[in-house]
Every structure is written in structure tokens, then in C-alpha cells.
Amino acid sequence: MPGPRSYLGVELARPRVGVFDFTSCEGCQLQFVNNEATLLDFLDLMELVNFREAMTEQAGDYDIALVEGSISRADEVTRLEKIRTQAKILVALGSCACFGGVNQLKNRFNDLKWVKKEVYGNFPIATQKVRPISDFVTVDFMLYGCPPRKEEIEKVVTNLVVGKKITMPKYPVCMECKANENICLFGLGEPCLGPITRAGCDAWCPNNRRGCWGCRGPAEAANVRELEAIMARHGFSREIIIDRLECFGGFAGQVAELRRQSEHPRKARSTGQA
Amino acid sequence: MKPSRTIAINHLTRVEGHGNIRIRIKNGTVEEARWEVVETPRFFEAMLVGKLWENAPYLCGRICGICSIGHTLASIRAVENAFGITPAEQTDELRLLLKHMETMQSHILHLYFLAAPDFLGVGSVLPLTRSHPAEVQRALRLKLLANDACDLIGGRRLHPTRTVVGGFTMLPEKAQLERLAQRLLAAQEDLAAAAELFATFTIPDFARETEFVSLKGDHCYPFIGGELVSSDGVVKQEEDYRAMTNEYCEQGFTSKLSRLSRDAFAVGALARLNNNFDHLHPAARKVARGFGLTPVNHNPFMANIAQLVECVHVAHDSLAIIKELLKRKWRPPRVPVTPKKGKGVGAVEVPRGILYHAYEFDREGRIVKADCVIPTSQNHANIHADLKALARQWAAQGKADTDIELLAQMLVRAYDPCISCSVH
Numbered sequence A: 001m002p003g004p005r006s007y008l009g010v011e012l013a014r015p016r017v018g019v020f021d022f023t024s025c026e027g028c029q030l031q032f033v034n035n036e037a038t039l040l041d042f043l044d045l046m047e048l049v050n051f052r053e054a055m056t057e058q059a060g061d062y063d064i065a066l067v068e069g070s071i072s073r074a075d076e077v078t079r080l081e082k083i084r085t086q087a088k089i090l091v092a093l094g095s096c097a098c099f100g101g102v103n104q105l106k107n108r109f110n111d112l113k114w115v116k117k118e119v120y121g122n123f124p125i126a127t128q129k130v131r132p133i134s135d136f137v138t139v140d141f142m143l144y145g146c147p148p149r150k151e152e153i154e155k156v157v158t159n160l161v162v163g164k165k166i167t168m169p170k171y172p173v174c175m176e177c178k179a180n181e182n183i184c185l186f187g188l189g190e191p192c193l194g195p196i197t198r199a200g201c202d203a204w205c206p207n208n209r210r211g212c213w214g215c216r217g218p219a220e221a222a223n224v225r226e227l228e229a230i231m232a233r234h235g236f237s238r239e240i241i242i243d244r245l246e247c248f249g250g251f252a253g254q255v256a257e258l259r260r261q262s263e264h265p266r267k268a269r270s271t272g273q274a
Numbered sequence B: 001m002k003p004s005r006t007i008a009i010n011h012l013t014r015v016e017g018h019g020n021i022r023i024r025i026k027n028g029t030v031e032e033a034r035w036e037v038v039e040t041p042r043f044f045e046a047m048l049v050g051k052l053w054e055n056a057p058y059l060c061g062r063i064c065g066i067c068s069i070g071h072t073l074a075s076i077r078a079v080e081n082a083f084g085i086t087p088a089e090q091t092d093e094l095r096l097l098l099k100h101m102e103t104m105q106s107h108i109l110h111l112y113f114l115a116a117p118d119f120l121g122v123g124s125v126l127p128l129t130r131s132h133p134a135e136v137q138r139a140l141r142l143k144l145l146a147n148d149a150c151d152l153i154g155g156r157r158l159h160p161t162r163t164v165v166g167g168f169t170m171l172p173e174k175a176q177l178e179r180l181a182q183r184l185l186a187a188q189e190d191l192a193a194a195a196e197l198f199a200t201f202t203i204p205d206f207a208r209e210t211e212f213v214s215l216k217g218d219h220c221y222p223f224i225g226g227e228l229v230s231s232d233g234v235v236k237q238e239e240d241y242r243a244m245t246n247e248y249c250e251q252g253f254t255s256k257l258s259r260l261s262r263d264a265f266a267v268g269a270l271a272r273l274n275n276n277f278d279h280l281h282p283a284a285r286k287v288a289r290g291f292g293l294t295p296v297n298h299n300p301f302m303a304n305i306a307q308l309v310e311c312v313h314v315a316h317d318s319l320a321i322i323k324e325l326l327k328r329k330w331r332p333p334r335v336p337v338t339p340k341k342g343k344g345v346g347a348v349e350v351p352r353g354i355l356y357h358a359y360e361f362d363r364e365g366r367i368v369k370a371d372c373v374i375p376t377s378q379n380h381a382n383i384h385a386d387l388k389a390l391a392r393q394w395a396a397q398g399k400a401d402t403d404i405e406l407l408a409q410m411l412v413r414a415y416d417p418c419i420s421c422s423v424h
């Protein structure tokens, strides 16, 4: 949306920013206040007009809406649509908003009745299939990650404020991981989704000797077959891949494809499943 | 005759998650006073079914953006108990240090960003950056220190990366721990100044006799695992947590609720302090006494002060832990994990109170059943009961609506509720 951005850059020195939450852990918005060293300078860039978790004052219009969380109840749709009409730019903040996040794991049962019963017994409770916010409104910008990096949030918001073009990496986490000279986790006997996950987090987990769980969704040329081959070489089954790949919702298409292949093992054999 | 008044606050601000307050007063009598929880449920207990054990801590950390470390540690403990894994002493110490630093960052966030604005008559911390710049800088300094420590030990302040079943994926460097110790020493001055600031606040005069539930400390102020205790004299084993939580559902709450000896009980910093006062670090006890906070204190607004006291405690205890860790030679960061069929419970004191995770596994280590009981869900019934008593007391005293409205909000905030967590 080049229009509003340049508009912002020219006409608005301090854009009005609102932070909103739907079905979520509220961690993304907390990343805002988790950057203590630069917090006050960062907040000075904008006029924070709506941030329920941190302030009592609320206003009805804003230039930038940062929206956290996925949609899982009818009233959330109405609230989201209203935010869209009041915002010039709407940013999906974090993997819950971008893909449904961990919340979408409940969708995989295809049985809301069972899901409700498992947690609430017979107590009536309203819920629906978890969906990303882009299923309901136009999203101008996606900020991936569970959680997104706080530096990234600051960079994106700052660039939106000054009207600078924002580019996100399309290559996989492996590139960042190798640049950081980490020991590859496969060599340590740990599975990792870095080969197919979109970079931009600076290989946050592998830097800490933890396999990537794919929270940022697929890289541009995500090759699941190749990942399966690497995994198989190190003795990891398709179940392990699916078990991790399905966690944040970004790989919904790839997971469905892997499941289909498991149901038709003839096709699966050629991928060298362990 | 006094007019009828209705106080309705939808989506209360400066708390985590979505809750409403409703108070109806007619002729000076409270007809209705309610706490409602309207947060959308996420169904974590269902989501986990069928997942392999290694996902449990990783996913369950996502129950909460503030105490993700606490959830991760409770989840890890439940898995380790189910598989019969005993972590190394070094792991226990690092976990407690990590836990302490989360407690500090969460308490400071609550005290300065969520609670203090009410006492200083403003709507958020933003105006305080101009009126009280030194105080805000101090809060940011303390929070940064605690968050940096969480990065150092857990790999990441939010949704930690290094914490795994069996131990850690990697360890901090000792030089970094030494630097952390220096910062903790320097922080004591900031904590003393924080206590001075809070001493200038007027804590509302209100009390309602309450049962307090927490871990039971035998030799130390308890944070990770052990027996469960209530101030009414109930003692249970960790694996019998259900006898302590007695969860039920009720109209007006998308969260579950809890009760024990009475209709409601409270968990959190005040409960921990009431049940384990003698185990606090002497410096923390001194701060508590300075505020007239000794057990058993029944004023829910004193939970703010209890958090402050705990900040002093964890700062001192962290220094002691680091001293121990520096004396040791590093051992391997983790022990191997062999999944097995079985059940396990993990009880951990997180910033807002006692948290339980419980899982049942099949032979391959797939989750068959999961249960998480959240501190705030245990507090909801007590918040509700307090709101009623508070509205009654202050309506009878003829307090203005605006006063009652503010005090009701301050009451809920004193519990530092994490509503999204309670409706996980």
C-alpha cells in the first residue's frame, strides 16, 4: 500500500498508533515494552492512542493499527472489522495474527465439539475454527514470528512512520544460521526446520542450540521434500516433521500435503521416509 | 434518597486479557457487583493431545506472554516427573535463577506500568515519563536487568529457547554470570528507591478474610515443586493438585474457577508471603515489616507490596545462586530423555501464583491427556468476592461513584490478573 505510507511520511510527523489483541498470549504486544533500552525513544516516534494492556485512555482513530492474535469467536470479527475501518495501515503482529499461530492446532481435529468437551466438559462455550486476520480484513503488512523480534517491530513501525520501503527476507533461516557460524543442529542429532523457514529472526533458536520450529512460516522456495530427505538421513520420521511443522500455522499447506502423502504411501516412498 | 448507579467497565485496561466489572447500586445498597471474564478460549489442553512430549514446554510457554518462562518450567517439570527424570543440581539452580528473573521483570512491569499510574492519578505510565522521569528510568533499568538475565539463561526473554526437558540446550558463560551479579548488586539501590516510592502511596483500607494457597517451603521460600499448602491448614502433595484446585465452570466466565475450604481462595505474591514469611530473605522481610505487611494479611491491595518484597527477595537469592554456580565446574547442560508411559505433575510458583501442568503420556511419549491450572483462574472467584465486599463497604460509606469505580479497578489490578492465561 504505497499510498498511505508516503502520505504518512509527508503529512504526519507523529502517527497515531493503536495496539489491539485478539485470541493470543499477548506476548507480541509485550515485545513493545520488552525493549527497555530504546523504549522511550521508540514511543516518542508515535502517539500511542490505544493500548489497552498499558493505558486507560482510548481513542477511535489511528494511522497504524498493530493487531495481535487470531480470530476464534464471532464478536472478534466485528471488532476487527471496526479496527480496519478506523486504521490507515493495518499490521498483523506475530504468527497468531499472520497464520493462526499455536491456536490453530485445535483446527487439526476437525471436531470443535470434541475440542470443547475435552476442555470444558458439558459447559457451553463459544468458539469457532481459528483463522488468521487476513481471512476477514485486508492486511497491509505481516510481521512474522512467535514472538517477532523486538528490533523488527521497531524497524517496521519506524519505517512505516517515515514512509520507508520495508523488505523482509525470503530466504531460509539456514542462511542466517550459517552466517552466524553456528554448529548445524543436525550434526548434534537434533531436527531443525531452518532449511524451509523464512529468515528474519537471525536464526534465533539455532543460535541457542535449539532446532527451528518454523514459527515464521515458509521461505519463498520452501522445499519440503528436500527437508524430508535431510530428516530421513538423520533418522527423523515424517511424524516428527509434521509434529513440528504444524505448530504455528504458517505451513498449513505443506502439512496437508504431507498428510495426504502418508495416507497414500505409494507417493510417500519416493521421498525416502524413515 | 440516593440515586441508582451503574458502574460498567468493559475490557478493563492495564491488565493482561479481557475482563469486565459490573456494579449496580440502588439507594446506597449494592444490588450487584460482578467480575466477568470474556476472553476467547484457546483450548491448549485439547491442542496438546496427540503431540509428542517435546512440544509440551514449547507450546505451553505460549499460554502466556508475560510468564512464558514459568509455564515452560512447570511443563518441563511435569514431563520430567512423568518420565522419572531427575535434573542435575546445576540445572535446578539455573532454573531457579531464571525463574527469579522472570518474577522480577513481571513484578516490576506490574508495579510500575500497571499499578503505579492509579496511585499517581494518571491513566498510564506515559505521563509519568514526564512527571516522574527518574522513577520510570529506574523501572526500565530493573526490568532490563531482569530481561537480560532471562535472555542469558533461557536464551530469550519471551518464549525461552534453551529450556528443555532434561536441562538446558546450552549454558551461560561464567563471566556473564559475574556481570549479572554486579548488576544485581547495583540494583539493590533501585529496589530501595522503589520501596520509598511505594511508601508514599495510600494503600486502600480494605480487608476480607481469605484462604491463601501456595507451595509450602520447607527450608526456603518456595518456587519450583514441593508440597501444597493453604492458610486454612490444608496440605496436599504436588500430584494431588486437583484436590487443591477443584475447578468448576460458571456463567459469566470463559475461564474455569477454583475453590477449596471456602467459596474462593487467593494465590500470588501475597499468598506466598502469607504462607512462607519466615523463609523470605531478611532484607525482604525488613521491607515487608516497613509496610506493616506480616502474615496473615487479608488486604488484597497489599499484593502490590508483596510483589515489591519478592523483588527484594529474588534479587538477594539470585546473588546467592550465582555465587554457588560460580564455585562449580560446569557439568553437561542436560541429561538424556527416554519417554515412557505415565503421568506427571509440575507445580511452580509463577509471578501471579501457583501454576500446575499435568500430562499423561503413551509409550512413545505422545500426550494422551493434558491439564493446566492457571493462577489467575484460581483467583477469579476471589476477585469476584472481593469486588462484592468492596462495593458494599464503600457504597455504605457513601463514597462517590468515581471513587468506587477507580477502587474497583485498582482492586482487580492488585491481583495482577493474566486473563488470557486463565482462559488458555
Ligand code: SF4
Binding pocket: A024, A025, A026, A027, A028, A029, A068, A069, A093, A094, A095, A096, A097, A101, A102, A145, A146, A147, A148, B062, B065
Ligand atoms: S504470535 Fe506467539 S507471541 Fe505473539 S501472541 Fe501469538 S502466541 Fe503470543
Ligand code: SF4
Binding pocket: A173, A174, A175, A177, A178, A182, A183, A184, A185, A186, A192, A193, A194, A195, A203, A206, A211, A212
Ligand atoms: S541448525 Fe538448522 S538453521 Fe542452522 S544450518 Fe542447521 S538446519 Fe539450518
Ligand code: SF4
Binding pocket: A145, A146, A173, A197, A198, A201, A202, A203, A204, A205, A206, A211, A212, A213, A214, A215, A216, A217
Ligand atoms: S529459528 Fe525458527 S522457530 Fe526460532 S524464531 Fe526463527 S523462525 Fe521461529
